[in-house]
Amino acid sequence: MATIHIRRPHHLGLTGARKVAWKWAEHAETEFDMQCAYEEGDDCDEVQFSRTGAKGTLRVTADHFELDAQLGFLLGAFRERIESEIVRNLDELLAQKKKPATKTAAGPRKK
Numbered sequence: 834m835a836t837i838h839i840r841r842p843h844h845l846g847l848t849g850a851r852k853v854a855w856k857w858a859e860h861a862e863t864e865f866d867m868q869c870a871y872e873e874g875d876d877c878d879e880v881q882f883s884r885t886g887a888k889g890t891l892r893v894t895a896d897h898f899e900l901d902a903q904l905g906f907l908l909g910a911f912r913e914r915i916e917s918e919i920v921r922n923l924d925e926l927l928a929q930k931k932k933p934a935t936k937t938a939a940g941p942r943k944k
Contacts, residue, residue, distance in 0.1 A: 835909030837889070837902040837916045843927055847876070847895040853926045854880055854893040860922055887915075898923065 843850060851873070858869040858880050867882045880891040882902075889902030900919065904912055 834906070835904040835912040837900065837904065837912065837919065839898075839900040839916070839920060839923070841898045841923055841927065842896060843898065843930075844896070845927075845930055847878075847893070849930060850893045850895065850898065851878060853923075853930055854878060854891060854898070856926050857891065857923060858882070860926075 843853075845853065855871065858867075858871055861867040861882055862869055865884065867884045867887075870881045872879050872881070876894065878893040880893070882889055882891065886905035886908040887902060889900060892899045900923075902915075902919075904915065908915065
């Protein structure tokens with residue numbers, strides 16, 4: 834059985850990290866037909882995910898994400914590709930959270 838382990842530090846705090854984790858779980862469900870269960874804790878949340886041939890856990894804390902997954906025989910052959918897709922998606926979600934807010938409306942003009 835092939836395994837995947839990914840750890841990504843962040844500076845979002847638990848509330849911000851939860852938002853990213855929810856988006857990640859939604860993406861996993863729609864794009865990879867995963868079944869995800871989200872459980873909030875006091876200092877660590879867990880997303881349990883599974884589908885035929887794969888299962889795992891994404892742990893969410895105030896300062897990092899940690900994903901562990903086990904791939905069955907057939908999906909194990911694609912471990913590197915699957916891992917790179919997970920990394921890409923998680924890194925994109927984290928990058929979106931880091932973008933500074935932009936002003937959308939101009940303030941009043943001075944005459």
